[in-house]
Every structure is written in structure tokens, then in C-alpha cells.
Amino acid sequence: MAETRQPALAISLARVGRGFVALLEEFGYYLALVVESFFWIVLGPSRRQPVRLSAAVQQMVEIGINGLPIVFVLSFAIGVMLAIQGIHTLKQFGAETQVVLGIALSVTREFGPLITGILIAGRSGSALAARIGTMVVNQEIDALRVMGINPVRYLVSPVLIAMLVMVPLVTLFSDFAALLGGAVFCNIELGLSYAAYWDQSTGFMTTDDVLQGLAKSVVFGVIIALVGVTNGFAVSGGAEGVGKSTTRAVVLAISYIVLADMAFTYFLNR
Amino acid sequence: MSSGAAIEVDELVTHYGSRRILDRVDLRVEPGEIMVIMGGSGSGKSTLLRHLLGLQRPTSGSIRLLGMDITASSPAELQALRRNMGVSFQGGALLSSMTVAENVMLPLREHTALDEQTMQIVARMKLEVVNLGGFGELKPAQLSGGMIKRAALARAIVMDPKLLFFDEPSAGLDPVVAADLDELIIKLRDTMQMTIVVVTHELDSAFKIADRITVLDHGRILLTGSVDEVRSSRIQRVQDLLNRRPREEEIDPDDYLRRLTGG
Numbered sequence: 001m002a003e004t005r006q007p008a009l010a011i012s013l014a015r016v017g018r019g020f021v022a023l024l025e026e027f028g029y030y031l032a033l034v035v036e037s038f039f040w041i042v043l044g045p046s047r048r049q050p051v052r053l054s055a056a057v058q059q060m061v062e063i064g065i066n067g068l069p070i071v072f073v074l075s076f077a078i079g080v081m082l083a084i085q086g087i088h089t090l091k092q093f094g095a096e097t098q099v100v101l102g103i104a105l106s107v108t109r110e111f112g113p114l115i116t117g118i119l120i121a122g123r124s125g126s127a128l129a130a131r132i133g134t135m136v137v138n139q140e141i142d143a144l145r146v147m148g149i150n151p152v153r154y155l156v157s158p159v160l161i162a163m164l165v166m167v168p169l170v171t172l173f174s175d176f177a178a179l180l181g182g183a184v185f186c187n188i189e190l191g192l193s194y195a196a197y198w199d200q201s202t203g204f205m206t207t208d209d210v211l212q213g214l215a216k217s218v219v220f221g222v223i224i225a226l227v228g229v230t231n232g233f234a235v236s237g238g239a240e241g242v243g244k245s246t247t248r249a250v251v252l253a254i255s256y257i258v259l260a261d262m263a264f265t266y267f268l269n270r
Numbered sequence: 271m272s273s274g275a276a277i278e279v280d281e282l283v284t285h286y287g288s289r290r291i292l293d294r295v296d297l298r299v300e301p302g303e304i305m306v307i308m309g310g311s312g313s314g315k316s317t318l319l320r321h322l323l324g325l326q327r328p329t330s331g332s333i334r335l336l337g338m339d340i341t342a343s344s345p346a347e348l349q350a351l352r353r354n355m356g357v358s359f360q361g362g363a364l365l366s367s368m369t370v371a372e373n374v375m376l377p378l379r380e381h382t383a384l385d386e387q388t389m390q391i392v393a394r395m396k397l398e399v400v401n402l403g404g405f406g407e408l409k410p411a412q413l414s415g416g417m418i419k420r421a422a423l424a425r426a427i428v429m430d431p432k433l434l435f436f437d438e439p440s441a442g443l444d445p446v447v448a449a450d451l452d453e454l455i456i457k458l459r460d461t462m463q464m465t466i467v468v469v470t471h472e473l474d475s476a477f478k479i480a481d482r483i484t485v486l487d488h489g490r491i492l493l494t495g496s497v498d499e500v501r502s503s504r505i506q507r508v509q510d511l512l513n514r515r516p517r518e519e520e521i522d523p524d525d526y527l528r529r530l531t532g533g
Contacts, residue, residue, distance in 0.1 A: 148353055
């Protein structure tokens with residue numbers, strides 16, 4: 001009752017404050033989760049509670065290999081799209097052939113990691129949240145704990161390993177697919193041979209361009225794992241809760257990926 | 271303090287938010303005993319179980335399992351203790367991504383250095399104990415409710431624990447299957463000398479298996495005693511529970527009005 005008498009400003013300020021605290025709390029949780037996951041990866045074996053390699057491999061197949069077809073199709077399409085836009089823009093300056101440079105740099109520095117991050121967030125981030133959320137609802141997490149099996153070691157560490165390995169690898173694959181898309185379109189539209197396209201691309205690109213993209217993708221992988229897992233563990237309220245958390249995991253992961261991408265790009269190009 | 275009891279709960283107080291769930295609960299379970307914790311919905315019995323399992327931290331009080339205070343123990347000590355505990359959850363809580371046999375083998379795989387074949391044999395033995403021989407290769411989703419509970423029991427006893435906990439063993443089962451499970455609980459105590467704690471609101475099952483019964487109501491212990499003592503108790507709430515009488519609570523008019531007006 002007392003609250004309703006407060007002025008609107010105080011109430012909205014309090015709401016902002018609470019939201020900020022909740023956000024801080026969530027980031028603190030992410031940090032603790034990363035630390036604990038690495039703790040088990042590094043020190044698990046000496047405590048006779050190792051992180052199972054087989055679980056990590058299974059996750060790698062799930063996250064990486066099973067996603068390759070869709071990554072190929074979308075990355076290829078992005079490559080074609082970049083070629084179309086690039087040729088259209090550069091035509092005004094009569095510099096169509098420069099399009100190869102544009103494609104090579106945008107793909108390796110930006111679009112490869114970004115499209116991979118978004119796709120894996122959509123495919124695996126949601127699956128992760130749903131899987132862990134369902135386990136929470138079914139008391140499977142409780143069961144693990146009472147069996148003396150740490151849920152972070154058993155469920156989170158393998159996912160983190162898999163993300164750290166697979167997201168960069170899939171990003172490389174995406175780079176190639178997008179470059180191929182660009183090459184095919186340039187070949188049709190400009191009559192540029194594949195060999196010439198490849199020579200020009202590799203001539204322009206430096207290792208730094210590719211590494212910048214891969215460094216981003218590592219960060220994206222960690223984001224997807226943490227956001228997916230955290231939202232899974234936070235599930236309450238049965239099946240509906242699982243649905244909500246899954247949606248939240250995807251939206252948050254993609255948002256964080258885009259924001260992190262922006263920050264990354266800014267600092268790496270200073 | 272540690273006078274040989276398998277489980278010793280002392281002055282346990284717990285809160286959920288600001289609401290007090292358990293109010294100075296004392297409980298003592300002797301080795302080899304089947305203790306049934308009974309109470310209606312919202313009595314706090316599930317909360318008590320979660321604390322006994324070390325899944326939640328109490329506000330105050332102590333919980334000793336096999337002589338170790340789990341409210342003050344290190345993660346490593348708790349980890350060691352948990353090898354001596356088995357739990358059968360209400361819904362089974364089998365990992366749905368694994369087969370029944372893999373579920374049963376999981377504690378062995380994580381806590382022992384046994385080779386694959388030995389683990390498989392142990393798992394099959396435990397599945398035979400719960401009458402699920404030959405069902406090891408099925409996924410939990412392919413089992414019936416009663417089979418899931420029995421599979422969960424097989425997983426709970428795979429490490430030959432000293433303490434065994436059941437959360438609502440007969441909930442959701444037909445009377446025959448529930449009776450089977452009761453028999454199984456008694457058999458386990460008799461053959462393996464386990465100390466067993468069963469949380470339930472099923473009267474028939476409670477009276478059949480219990481050595482002693484603790485009746486919980488509104489977070490307080492009303493009574494702890496043998497089956498006969500509970501049956502003949504003169505406490506009104508206990509009799510209400512036994513005779514399925516709806517509770518007649520006195521309504522405080524002021525309180526009632528305040529709730530209605532949302533104040």
C-alpha cells in the first residue's frame with residue numbers, strides 16, 4: 001500500500017535500479033559459471049571427477065557437424081548477396097572488379113562469424129536451454145546432485161569445450177562457403193574465373209582478417225553456451241517455463257552476440 | 271550428539287523467501303529403520319526431504335547423516351557422503367537421454383573404477399532386484415510409471431547405499447503396483463539393512479512399511495511414533511489426516527477482510 005503512494009518517478013527509478021541489479025546478477029552468474037566450468041576441465045581429473053571427453057565430442061557433433069548444411073546454405077547466400085550489392089554499388093564508379101576485396105574482407109571479418117554465431121545460437125543455444133530446462137523440471141538435475149555428480153562438470157563443461165572448438169571451425173567453414181557464393185556470382189555476372197577470384201581474395205586478405213573473425217567466434221561460442229545453460233538452469237514452472245526460457249536464451253544470445261560484435265569491431269579497428 | 275543414529279535432525283528452521291516452511295524440526299532415524307514422513311500438501315515434508323538430501327541450505331539447525339553435519343560440511347565431504355545415499359525421486363528423474371541400464375550404471379561410472387563389463391553386470395543385478403530384468407536397453411520414455419519408479423530405485427541402490435530416500439513412492443501408481451513397490455522397500459531393508467526414509471501422503475502404504483512415522487503439519491512435527499501410536503493418537507490434526515477429514519480452520523475476520531481487500 002505504501003508503495004502506491006510513491007511518486008511515479010521514484011517507482012520507475014526503483015524499477016530501473018532493480019533491472020540493473022538483476023542484470024549485474026546475471027553477469028556475475030555467467031562469470032561464476034565460466035570459472036567453475038574451467039575449474040572442472042583443469043582440475044577435475046586430479047579429483048577423480050573428470051569432464052568426459054565423449055560428452056564433449058557428442059556436443060561437438062550436435063553443435064558443429066549437424067549444423068553444417070544450414071551454415072553452408074546461408075553463408076553461400078550471404079556471399080551471393082554481398083556480390084550483388086557490391087557489384088551494384090561499385091558499378092557507379094566503374095570499379096566492379098573491386099567487389100572481390102569487399103566480399104573477402106566483409107566475410108572473414110564480419111559475416112562469417114556473425115552468421116555462424118546467430119545460427120548456432122538458434123540451433124544449439126535453444127536446444128541447450130530446452131534440454132537443461134527439461135532436466136530441471138524432471139528433477140534430473142537434483143538427481144545428479146544427490147548422486148554426487150556436479151551438474152556443471154557433467155553438463156556445462158562439455159558444452160563449453162564443444163563451443164570453444166566448434167564455433168571457430170564452423171566459422172572457417174562459413175567463410176569458405178560465403179567466398180564460394182561470391183565467386184559463383186562474380187563468375188556469372190562478371191565472367192571472373194574461380195582461380196582469379198581466389199588469387200585476388202587471398203592476395204587482399206591477411207591472416208589478421210581471418211584471425212579477427214575467429215577471435216570473435218570464440219567469444220560468440222562462450223556467449224551461446226553461457227546464455228543457453230543459464231536460462232536452462234533458471235527454468236521454473238513446468239513445460240511453459242521451458243518454452244519461455246528457450247525463447248529467452250535465443251533472443252538474449254543473439255542480442256549479446258551482435259552487441260559483442262560491435263564492441264569487438266570497434267576496438268579491433270582502432 | 272552422534273549416538274549412532276543414521277539421521278539426526280536438530281532444530282531445523284527453513285524459510286522460503288520470508289515464509290517459514292519448517293519450524294524447529296527434530297527427527298531421529300535409527301540404523302536399519304524405515305521412517306515414514308507423513309503430512310498433507312504444504313506440510314513441509316518435501317522441503318524436509320530436500321534438506322535431508324543437502325539440496326537446500328537451512329536457515330538454522332543441523333542435519334547429521336551418518337554422523338556428518340551436512341549443513342557445515344565441505345563439498346568434498348558431502349560428495350563422499352553421497353556415495354552412501356540413494357534417492358528415488360517422485361517422477362523417477364532418470365536421465366531421458368540414456369537407456370535404463372546406462373542410468374543405473376551412471377553412479378558406478380562416475381564414482382568407481384570398475385571396468386565396463388563389471389558395471390554392466392552390477393546394473394543387471396540391480397535391475398533384477400527391482401524386477402526389471404531385460405528392460406535395460408529401453409529408454410525411460412518407453413517405460414510405464416511403475417517401471418520408471420523401479421528403475422529409479424535400481425539406480426538409487428546401485429552403490430549399495432546405507433541411506434535410502436523415497437519421495438512419494440506410490441504417487442501416480444495403481445494400487446497393485448504401489449503394493450509391489452512397498453514390498454520391495456521392505457525387502458531392501460531386510461536384505462541390505464538400509465536405513466530408509468519415505469516421504470508420502472498415502473496412508474495405506476505408510477502403515478504397511480513404516481517402523482515409525484513422523485507426522486508433519488504446517489512445518490511442525492505433530493508426532494513421531496510407531497504405527498499404533500499414530501493410529502491411536504488423540505491429536506486432532508493427526509486424526510483429521512487419518513480419517514481424511516477436511517480441515518476446519520478458524521477464520522480470523524480481520525485477517526480475512528484484509529486478504530479480500532488486498533491490503
